Amino acid sequence: MTGADPGGASHGTGAAGTGVGQVVAEDELAGAPDPAVDPAGWALAAERAVEAVASAEELRSLDPLLLGKRSQLTAARQRLGGLAPEERKAAGGELNRVRQQVEAAVERRRGELVAAERRARVEAERLDLTEPLAAARARSLGATSAACGAGVAVWRQGLVHLVQRTRDQLEDVFVGMGFTVADGPEVETDWYNFEALNMPPAHPARGMFDTFYLDVEPAESVVLRTHTSPVQIRVLQSGRLPVYAVMPGRCFRRETADARHFPVFHQVEGLVVDEGITFGDLAGTIETFTAAYFGPGISARLRPAFFPFTEPSAEFEITCTICHGAGCRTCSGTGWVELGGCGMVDPAVLQAVGVDPERYSGFAFGFGIDRCAQMRYGIPDMRAMFDNDVRVLRQA
Numbered sequence: 001m002t003g004a005d006p007g008g009a010s011h012g013t014g015a016a017g018t019g020v021g022q023v024v025a026e027d028e029l030a031g032a033p034d035p036a037v038d039p040a041g042w043a044l045a046a047e048r049a050v051e052a053v054a055s056a057e058e059l060r061s062l063d064p065l066l067l068g069k070r071s072q073l074t075a076a077r078q079r080l081g082g083l084a085p086e087e088r089k090a091a092g093g094e095l096n097r098v099r100q101q102v103e104a105a106v107e108r109r110r111g112e113l114v115a116a117e118r119r120a121r122v123e124a125e126r127l128d129l130t131e132p133l134a135a136a137r138a139r140s141l142g143a144t145s146a147a148c149g150a151g152v153a154v155w156r157q158g159l160v161h162l163v164q165r166t167r168d169q170l171e172d173v174f175v176g177m178g179f180t181v182a183d184g185p186e187v188e189t190d191w192y193n194f195e196a197l198n199m200p201p202a203h204p205a206r207g208m209f210d211t212f213y214l215d216v217e218p219a220e221s222v223v224l225r226t227h228t229s230p231v232q233i234r235v236l237q238s239g240r241l242p243v244y245a246v247m248p249g250r251c252f253r254r255e256t257a258d259a260r261h262f263p264v265f266h267q268v269e270g271l272v273v274d275e276g277i278t279f280g281d282l283a284g285t286i287e288t289f290t291a292a293y294f295g296p297g298i299s300a301r302l303r304p305a306f307f308p309f310t311e312p313s314a315e316f317e318i319t320c321t322i323c324h325g326a327g328c329r330t331c332s333g334t335g336w337v338e339l340g341g342c343g344m345v346d347p348a349v350l351q352a353v354g355v356d357p358e359r360y361s362g363f364a365f366g367f368g369i370d371r372c373a374q375m376r377y378g379i380p381d382m383r384a385m386f387d388n389d390v391r392v393l394r395q396a
């Protein structure tokens with residue numbers, strides 16, 4: 001027996017002509033009562049015969065015996081002429097009824113058999129286009145043909161990209177300090193990206209950002225966000241105070257790629273707004289984060305700076321992780337590396353989003369996730385993180 005049983009039944013092999021199914025069917029018919037005497041009994045035997053055939057071909061062979069000229073049914077009809085008219089009518093009606101009953105059974109069985117045979121044919125002709133996983137993986141990963149031939153699985157587990165992993169770790173540190181994580185769009189209006197952050201049109205501070213503008217009207221109204229700070233505005237606009245949130249994400253500036261810059265980069269921004277927040281809270285938060293993320297021996301310091309949305313503002317630097325403060329090429333011999341900017345939120349920024357600056361104060365900070373990864377893992381050139389060189393990606 002090959003393939004599926006096309007009849008879906010236990011009898012027969014599906015062979016044409018005189019298969020076992022047909023023999024059983026003919027036996028059923030041979031033992032059937034005379035339809036002229038017991039029409040219901042004959043119909044029952046005829047239906048069992050129909051069920052017994054195992055192929056459409058067998059059914060075709062059985063059909064003349066069931067309903068054809070040489071069938072018991074036809075013979076019974078021919079004998080109707082010898083009956084009285086009343087009896088003839090009743091008997092004729094009964095024979096018609098069982099004929100229709102058996103015809104219906106034949107049609108139903110034919111449908112079943114044809115469908116089953118089609119399924120069997122499709123199954124037999126189906127092409128197996130799949131390939132054993134181990135060999136395919138081994139080839140795609142450049143294993144030797146000998147290893148492929150032997151079916152040796154060369155599995156390499158995928159890795160989370162260094163930038164994503166750094167982002168996850170930073171989020172963990174800040175969540176551990178009681179912050180929540182907020183998110184915002186990468187395409188922003190000029191208002192969120194600049195104006196709400198105390199940089200009205202033509203403000204000189206806009207010159208700090210080489211911005212990608214989208215080609216929509218009015219001109220220069222929609223930008224690829226140049227920093228994650230617009231998310232601060234969105235968080236404040238939600239109206240839920242106090243705020244203790246970090247906002248990681250992708251940012252865009254028209255930078256020429258070099259060892260420390262890339263036109264696409266990642267920032268994490270932090271915002272705290274509550275009653276009685278001071279600069280001391282800001283310094284303590286930066287110091288706590290630095291120790292938690294970079295480990296003992298690495299500390300932070302703040303140096304005065306200017307940002308339009310904070311007052312006072314500072315740049316924060318951490319101990320150079322390459323030389324641990326002794327001075328090296330990466331830190332230009334200073335022992336310190338700049339990580340980001342921070343400051344007390346300018347009251348004008350709070351006012352712009354409807355927060356009372358008399359009651360609330362806060363601080364904000366932001367730094368590059370890519371720079372963080374660079375410092376933590378000692379990567380001399382930032383471009384290595386985006387070159388997609390598999391040697392870099394595999395060791396991460």
Ligand SMILES: [Zn+2]
Pocket residue numbers: 320321322323324325326327328329330331332333335336
């Ligand atoms: Zn150094």
